Amino acid sequence: MAANVTYIPPKAAKPETLRVAAYCRVSSDSSDQLHSYATQIKAYTEQIGAHADWELVDVYADEGLTGTRMDKREDFQRLLADCRKGKVDRVLCKSISRFARNTRDCLVALRELSALGVTVYFEKENIDTGTLTSELMVSVSGALAQQESISISQNQRMSYRRRMEKGEFITCYAPYGYDLKGQELVIxxxxxxxxxxxxxxxxxxxxxxxxxxxxxxxxxxxxxGQSKWWDYPIRYILKNEKYVGDTLCQKFYTTEHLPFINKMNHGEREQYYIENTHPPIVSREVFQKAQALLEKKSAKNVTHIAHILSLKICCGRCGTSYIRRVSLNGFATWVCRKHDRKAVDCSNGRIPETEIYAAFVRMYNKLKENADIILAPALKQLDDLETAMQRENPAMLEINRAIAQVAEQSHNISKLQTAGLLDADACAAKLSSIQTKLTQLRRERRRLLEHDDIEDAISRLHQTADTIKSGPEQLDTFDESLFEELVERIIAESQTCIRFRLWGGVELAEKVRRAKR
Structure with a gap:
């Protein structure tokens, strides 16, 4: 019996609408109006609108931001997020150098977009990532773009250096006590x-x-704009030559190769000291006396503390403190005192000093990048605990109200002095009286607070968080002052693992290499 076959013709394909987005980026100081921020947005809107089968998703634009780090470009990240959500089919971009000036980041982004089915067209290079040979071409062009970025950075550094040599370069931001008006610091x-x-x-x-x-x-x-002060920014104020009207140029410098990293200048680069660049806040006599006192206290501390790690390291197995040992060839290690006297009493052997330093650098860089994830939960728990304790203590609430009132008085007096309605001597006398009252109130609060350690832990942890926030973006070598600000104790779990206990109680473990015998 023959089969009964019915032919069903295919449906006419509906014209597919291509969802197109554009990405553009220009420097905020660009003088080329043809490629200005506003012009590019207008041009892409008109270009996409001219195609009947194209639908404009959005024009993503970043202005005045670095092209060498993709994580700094908010609209670029928004574009990637929309591509991941399936909102975009095609992206238009003026050139690869506008898209990214770092070859590795460029290819990572393009590979992800390719996997999502999103193509990218670069107008200047006439490259469409939808073709098979595009990645090789992008790699070459990306390398050129990366070299362009390095060249631009070198030109900027040369421009800064020439301005510093002429005494013209002051600062890109205003330190505490000043406002930046145009190119001038105003008190x-x-x-x-x-x-x-x-x-x-x-x-x-x-x-x-x-x-x-x-x-x-x-x-x-x-x-x-925060309410909590720490010793680190106060030391910085006391040491800052800006307050006598002078400028030390190039306290920090940027590395010459990608990724560009901002580092503190410890003599690796030249510096320029320029006098009388802006109005002073304190006299030179006061500033010099402060420097002498800082130096005197620093020398006194060095006399009392033989080494930065002294009394900092304890054994995680027996609790004994560690001692420093230096071999004939100058190789320094730290070892448990019990193990040093008799190895069978404790199995924790020697740890190279350089490895402890390197572990601190790694720990700091991880903490700097993930401070919110690591420190925020601990701070919230301590704050919630303190709030719960104080809520159950009416006397504590009354003391806190009194402290707040006295502190408000102090703030108002400072405002009156700033407005010129109260002379310095009268202000100092009133502030001294207020300080005495505050001391009495705080003493009473400590008496009422049965868990002093919680309040201290909160204060210490806030100090740690503030030190991390104001610290360098990337640490490459061991920094003694930063170590002192952050680390309360080092617990040596073994020869290959140590834990840094930060001020405030947070502990972070790092691996270390054993000393060579």
Missing amino acids: NEEQAAVVRYIFQQYLNGCSVERLAHDLTQMNVPTGF
């Missing part, structure tokens, strides 16, 4: 009063730790 009178207070109190014998505590209690906002 911010409200903040300048705080700077003068810091210098005056320090020369009167007040420690930087005490100053940080007092400014916090006085509700004086920091340069970042």
Whole structure:
């Protein structure tokens, strides 16, 4: 019996609409109006709108941002996110150098877009990533774009150097106590009063730790608008030549190869000291006295502490402190005292000093990149615990209200002095009286607070978080001052693993290599 076959013709294919987006980026100081930020947005909108089968998704544009780091470009990241959501079929871009100036990041992004079925067309190079041979071409062009970025960076550094040599280069941002108006530093009178207070109190014998505590209690906002002060920014203020009207150029420098990293200049690059570049906040006499006192205290600390790691390392197995040993060839190691006296008493052997330094550098860089993930939960738990404890103690609430009122008085007095309605002597007398009252109230609060260690842990952990926030973006070598600011204790679990206990109680483990015998 013959099969009954019915022919079903295919449906007429509907014209497919291509969802197209554009990405553009220009420097904010570009003088080329044909390629300006606004012009590119307008041009791409018209170009996509001219195709009947194209649908404009959006024009993604970043202005005045670096092209060497993709994570700094908000709209580029938004474009990638929309591609991942399936909102985009095709991306238009002026050139590869506009898309990315780092070959590795460029190819990573293009491979991801290719996997998502999104093609990219670069107008200048006439490259369409939908073709088979595009990746090789992009790699070559990307390398050229990367070299272009390095060349631009070198030109900028040369321009800065020439300006510094002529005494023209001052700063790109205003330090605490100043505002940046155009290219000039102008005194911010409200903040300048705080700077003068810091210098005056320090020369009167007040420690930087005490100053940080007092400014916090006085509700004086920091340069970042925070309410908590720490000793690190106060030391920076005391050492900063900007406050006598001078400028030390190139305190930091940028590496010459990708990825560009900003580093503190410890003599690796030339520096230029320019006098009288802007109005001073304190006199040279006051500033020089502060430097002498800082140097004197630093020398005193060196006398009492033989080594930065002394009394910092303890054995994770027996609890004994570690001791430094130096071989005849100068190789330094740290070892458990019990093991050093008799190896059978403790199995924890020697750890090279250089490995401890390297472990700290690795730990800091991880913490800098993931501070919010690591520190924020611990801070929230401690803050919630303290809040719960104080909520159950009416006397504590009353003390806290009194402290807040006195601190508000202190803030108002500072405002009156800034406005010129209260002279310095009267202000100092009133602030001294307020400080005495605050000391009494805080002593009463400590008496009521049964868990002093919680309040101290919160304060310490906030200090750690602030130090990380204000610290360098990338640490390449061991930094003693940063180590002191962050690390309370090192616990040597074994010869291959140590734990850094930060101020505030957070502990982070790092692997180390054993000492060679």
